[in-house]
Amino acid sequence: MKKLGIYIHIPFCTKKCGYCDFYSVKWNEIQENTYIQAAINEIKSYSALTKKFTVDSIYIGGGTPSIINSQHLDNIINTVKSIFTVEKDCEISMEANPNSITENIEAYGEIGINRLSIGIQSLNDNILKKIGRIHNSAEASEAIDRAKSFGFENINADVMFNIPGQTIDDINNTINQLIKKDIKHISFYSLKLEKGTPMYILEKNKEIIMPEEDYERGMYYSGRDIMEKHNLMQYEISNFAMKGYECRHNLKYWNQEEYIGIGPSAHSFLGNMRFSNPSDLTEYILGGEDEIFERNILEFMDSKDLIFEYIMLRLRLIEGLKLKDFKNKFSIDFKEEYASQIDYLTKNCLVESDDETIRLTKRGMDISNYVFEQF
Numbered sequence: 001m002k003k004l005g006i007y008i009h010i011p012f013c014t015k016k017c018g019y020c021d022f023y024s025v026k027w028n029e030i031q032e033n034t035y036i037q038a039a040i041n042e043i044k045s046y047s048a049l050t051k052k053f054t055v056d057s058i059y060i061g062g063g064t065p066s067i068i069n070s071q072h073l074d075n076i077i078n079t080v081k082s083i084f085t086v087e088k089d090c091e092i093s094m095e096a097n098p099n100s101i102t103e104n105i106e107a108y109g110e111i112g113i114n115r116l117s118i119g120i121q122s123l124n125d126n127i128l129k130k131i132g133r134i135h136n137s138a139e140a141s142e143a144i145d146r147a148k149s150f151g152f153e154n155i156n157a158d159v160m161f162n163i164p165g166q167t168i169d170d171i172n173n174t175i176n177q178l179i180k181k182d183i184k185h186i187s188f189y190s191l192k193l194e195k196g197t198p199m200y201i202l203e204k205n206k207e208i209i210m211p212e213e214d215y216e217r218g219m220y221y222s223g224r225d226i227m228e229k230h231n232l233m234q235y236e237i238s239n240f241a242m243k244g245y246e247c248r249h250n251l252k253y254w255n256q257e258e259y260i261g262i263g264p265s266a267h268s269f270l271g272n273m274r275f276s277n278p279s280d281l282t283e284y285i286l287g288g289e290d291e292i293f294e295r296n297i298l299e300f301m302d303s304k305d306l307i308f309e310y311i312m313l314r315l316r317l318i319e320g321l322k323l324k325d326f327k328n329k330f331s332i333d334f335k336e337e338y339a340s341q342i343d344y345l346t347k348n349c350l351v352e353s354d355d356e357t358i359r360l361t362k363r364g365m366d367i368s369n370y371v372f373e374q375f
């Protein structure tokens with residue numbers, strides 16, 4: 001049987017952060033109740049897949065999954081278990097905002113959640129205020145302690161750099177504090193100004209100034225070096241983990257493995273088809289009532305698309321693209337097919353390769369989009 005990942009989108013937040021364009025609306029209890037029923041119906045709509053797949057990862061993301069009633073999370077996971085064969089060691093991750101990790105965290109373990117991803121962002125109060133977070137650094141720090149005291153050890157912290165006014169010292173300080181807490185995984189994201197977000201508009205009006213490109217790289221290198229010195233090894237451009245704590249669900253995306261996405265704005269990849277749900281909660285809920293889920297087909301990928309995407313995804317990983325896996329998947333000898341590109345990129349110190357693998361160099365990682373364009 002093939003393995004399947006399931007992503008479940010919880011489209012609610014207490015308040016929208018200044019930089020974020022993930023699909024979410026302001027939380028309210030009535031919408032939460034109706035949404036959960038629709039999501040349950042959507043999970044059931046995939047029952048035809050149960051003969052082909054077993055589920056080895058469930059990722060509850062958002063939005064802010066930690067603000068909804070834990071009974072609802074339980075209902076969702078139980079629905080998945082009633083429809084699919086869920087493997088015994090299935091990774092069940094959930095994203096959480098620090099100030100919604102309260103005593104309810106005890107229930108998360110009982111439900112089966114075994115990995116928490118906490119949106120720390122920074123441990124500097126001024127920076128947190130600037131990006132519109134609803135927690136301060138002490139609350140962020142306490143959230144990790146609380147999660148640990150309730151038995152969670154597989155914890156990720158999201159950390160952002162490239163924030164106006166942020167310094168390399170701030171980054172170092174945030175990462176050092178997380179390391180002291182024995183954090184197992186850090187997702188280290190460079191702030192990207194997404195069109196239409198409050199921070200995008202502030203920058204357009206010159207009310208905030210983004211860090212210079214060199215300084216942005218400086219923050220990245222500094223954070224990366226500290227993490228690697230403390231055994232949080234980089235395994236993808238933005239992700240660092242202690243050995244054995246790499247996120248199975250995200251690895252599915254980078255390995256071009258199949259997954260389905262539940263909820264508004266969620267994406268799926270099945271066979272050679274990428275499709276998504278509408279990014280609108282009302283539209284989604286209406287579909288759920290009739291159990292008719294309108295999905296937008298994003299693309300039917302032909303073998304050329306699949307090959308290009310696979311190269312791009314695998315090169316994002318530090319271990320790179322395995323030549324043998326490529327041959328098994330596409331029946332193509334990578335080194336023969338792309339000899340001129342490999343030659344050019346190697347001469348420019350952007351990739352390195354041996355008999356088994358080709359991977360980005362550190363320089364290649366900085367301009368990865370340019371490298372991908374060569375294929």
Ligand SMILES: C[S@@+](CC[C@H](N)C(=O)[O-])C[C@H]1O[C@@H](n2cnc3c(N)ncnc32)[C@H](O)[C@@H]1O
Binds near residue numbers: 020062121192
């Ligand atoms: C869905 S949120 C995580 C969970 C939870 N909602 C929270 O914020 O605490 C996913 C993560 O993506 C990152 N992120 C969101 N928008 C971003 C942007 N414009 N640029 C860089 N990182 C971003 C943040 O680190 C955020 O924690």
Ligand code: SF4
Binds near residue numbers: 016020021062064097
């Ligand atoms: S970063 Fe998290 S809490 Fe903030 S708006 Fe986005 S999803 Fe919501």
